[in-house]
Amino acid sequence: MLGCLYVENSIQRFSLQYVGYFSCDSSCLDLVLFPLVPALDVGYNLLVLCCVRGRGSSLLFVSSSHHLAHSPSYVLPMLPKACGYVEETVTYSDVLTTEELEGKPVKIRCRNMNILGVSADSVVPPPAEVVEDMGISEPLIGTMDIFLLGISLTIGVYWFFIRGRNEQNSIDIGALKVTPNTTSSSSSAGLIEKMKTSGRNVVVFYGSQTGTAEEFAGRLAKDCQRYGMKGMAVDPEEVEMEDLPQLSEIENSMAIFCMATYGEGDPTDNSQEFYEWLQEGSVDLTGVKYAVFGLGNKTYEHYNEMGVFVDKKLEVLGAERIFELGLGDDDANIEEDFVTWREKFWPAVCENFGVEATGDESSIRQYSPVFHGEEILKEKVFSGEAARLGSFNNQKPPYDARNPFLAPIQVNRELHKGGDRSCMHIEFNITDSKLRYEAGDHVAVYPMNDQGLVERIGKLLEVDLDTVFSLKNVDEEASKKHPFPCPTTYRTALSFYVDITSNPRTNVLKDIMDYATEQKDKDQLQLLSSSSPEGRNEYNEWVIKDSRNIVAVLEDLPSCKPPLDHLLELLPKLQARYYSISSSPKLYPNSIHITAVLVEYTTRVGRKAKGVATSWLQDKIPNGPDNVPRVPIYVRKSQFRLPFRPSTPVIMVGPGTGLAPFRGFIQERHHAKEDGKTLGDTVLFFGCRKKDEDFIYQDELMNYLENKTLSQMFVAYSRDQEKKVYVQHIMEEHKDTIWKILEDGGHIYVCGDARNMAPDVQKMLHTIICEKGGHSDTEAQDYIKKMQTKGRYACDVWS
Ligand SMILES: Cc1cc2nc3c(=O)[nH]c(=O)nc-3n(C[C@H](O)[C@H](O)[C@H](O)COP(=O)(O)OP(=O)(O)OC[C@H]3O[C@@H](n4cnc5c(N)ncnc54)[C@H](O)[C@@H]3O)c2cc1C
Ligand SMILES: NC(=O)c1ccc[n+]([C@@H]2O[C@H](COP(=O)([O-])OP(=O)(O)OC[C@H]3O[C@@H](n4cnc5c(N)ncnc54)[C@H](OP(=O)(O)O)[C@@H]3O)[C@@H](O)[C@H]2O)c1
Ligand SMILES: Cc1cc2nc3c(=O)[nH]c(=O)nc-3n(C[C@H](O)[C@H](O)[C@H](O)COP(=O)(O)O)c2cc1C
Structure with missing residues (x-):
């Protein structure tokens, strides 16, 4: 089972021979490898040894970028950039212990690569069950494999210990030379x-x-x-x-x-x-x-x-x-x-x-505007693409932050049954996109700013939003030539590239001050950007607490009319929003689900404010085959993973949208159960305001309870009675169940609000450990730390 793969990532092209089974498509390479050196840092680190053979045989240690942090330093020089592109698959916990590996083969997924071809001179096709599911629990190693593996390992060890040390800067693997990354202009x-x-x-x-x-x-x-x-x-x-x-x-x-x-x-x-x-x-x-x-x-x-x-x-x-x-x-x-x-x-x-301030406080622009006339071809003008011109019209995998996939929305439905809030269940169709995900991953969504706000800026600054322009760095040696993709139009820049809804920072207020023609507006901007106690206080009250964005600032200080190109240089980049994926690829290989609550509020001064991404997504309702909204997305791997074995018990604590990744986890466990695997206890603590309003996915969860995928589900309704009941309160009621699961080696997961809920839940866990385990405060802290280190206590939280 030796094969040769020609692989290209954005940095280099190389070929590698491998020991193990593989499957690949144009963007993703799956390897099933044998954990010869399963883990060096026992109890924490997954470090897989992959034998790579070619001219100048070598060893490649593969681990996720997270785990590389704990792996020996010689990993990086050996195959410098390839490691950064390798991620282990997540059909099991990301954090494996040596005990958990049990000598089984491990599945590796290399993403963001162009697999250029496979030379099959000595490829033996993997067994059917491997092709089907790249399963890792089946006995995959045959006698021949062990023999080949042994040879490879010997050559590898020879290379590593004897030759490798002298060849750290240039590695010859197979036909193509692999050198450390030197493509960056600013090496x-x-x-x-x-x-x-x-x-x-x-x-x-x-x-x-x-x-x-x-x-x-x-x-x-x-x-x-x-x-x-x-x-x-x-x-x-x-x-x-x-x-x-x-x-x-x-x-x-x-x-x-x-x-x-x-x-x-x-x-x-x-x-x-x-x-x-x-x-x-x-x-x-x-x-x-x-x-x-x-x-x-x-x-x-x-x-x-x-x-x-x-x-x-x-x-x-x-x-x-x-x-x-x-x-x-x-x-x-x-x-x-x-x-x-x-x-x-x-x-x-x-x-x-021994230097002094020059006293020159004037703002110096970093970019100069270039205005394009009608001669510029439409196809040369960016229309919202993250990096590659035309990437929205000419979609090509692999998809990532710089090349997001324009995912069709196949479902967008309301999850709340009542009340004045909205929570969306959205399904992105990823058929043929070659996007892969695992339960627990995040999907990033590139949103578009509210068009009403964009128009408002155009009116306030009296500009034609269809003006085509570029911002060019005045420093010709700077690696960043433009602050965002250029040339583009003002409308596109305001819609896709800059953040117009967060609180403007003091440097922005300072830099636009000179454009105010009325003294009182100038004075206000001067005060807001000053570092005096009064200035700081005013900034905190007028900008932060009153939730003023740049549009509100321009409205409330109407004589301030900065040139739009200067303002665009100053505003921060519009960021992608992350969502915990609420599906499992085992059930939904062709779609990614998210569960997103709509952000809407009224500011202290009475302005209606809407969340950029959620209010944009709210309108993206599919309506027949000719009316399918599309949204730029990419998948971001996370460390939030179910344990390797379905038989390991798990506790999931996720109030509100914190339920999202657990829907994926539950689907994953359900699939394992249907596959004949024995499930450990699967316990969910969910919380919402009112049973009849925001108990999201209630029917699905009840079904999982009935068919025993979920062994227990406890729900805290915070507003169905006078006194608030939260997840941590019902955890206290079920402390025996929790303690037993912890003592049985179970995993506990928390998702949702980082500010209050997650710390409160951790406090309750601490209390339970003290009380049920007879531990002191310090011992309970150690207990929790140890669980974290072993990947048995994990949080996916945001605020
Ligand atoms: C790893 C991760 C996973 C996530 N998973 C999910 C998920 O599964 N589901 C989900 O719904 N969200 C999730 N989020 C949050 C999500 O990324 C977005 O932050 C959220 O949807 C809001 O985005 P938006 O663009 O609609 O709002 P924005 O335009 O970003 O507005 C949000 C901002 O508005 C302000 N704001 C909000 N309410 C008020 C108020 N009452 N008063 C004053 N200011 C206010 C706050 O500054 C807040 O940061 C996750 C975040 C992370 C980091
Ligand atoms: N950055 C953003 O823009 C953004 C967007 C969306 C969500 N979020 C965060 O994500 C969290 C989840 O949002 P959501 O709308 O899905 O949830 P939610 O409906 O606001 O809250 C879910 C449940 O958690 C309860 N809760 C409140 N404080 C708690 C605490 N300290 N411990 C345990 N439970 C508590 C709530 O009770 P009560 O409400 O009755 O107190 C409610 O019953 C929010 O808390 C918010 O911080 C942030
Ligand atoms: C998902 C998430 C996880 C975070 N984790 C931590 C953390 O562990 N510790 C911390 O101090 N801040 C944490 N933060 C806060 C960020 O560090 C902080 O918002 C910072 O300003 C982000 O800087 P950046 O915009 O340059 O990425 C987290 C923020 C998010 C959204």
């Missing part, structure tokens, strides 16, 4: 070189998922000019961070890090590799000056862990901290936290470098 050496040639001495790295850290980094880089310095904001994924020590070669240089935290204290996707490299800790950063601003949210348990980690680790590695760590709390006012930190940061920089 590692390139970065320092570029800084030197362009006279820059400050680099601001950002670890950002939804743009805030990136925005802060851009502002810090821009600040530099005020101190006679020159800075640039840089995505750590686009450069070789290994060259950071060379920064000290530049006089008066420093690195600033704006780092957001996600999940369970995890890095953002774009800072994952940087995080792993820091963890490795083998670099000497003596002579490098740095400062860190962390972005987090206090409602999450692992508050700002990434900022804290980076700040500490850089010091341990010898770098010199020139200013104390700043921590921004997105639950309160992260803008204020940032501005306050920045205000003290720059004087510290001045002292350290």
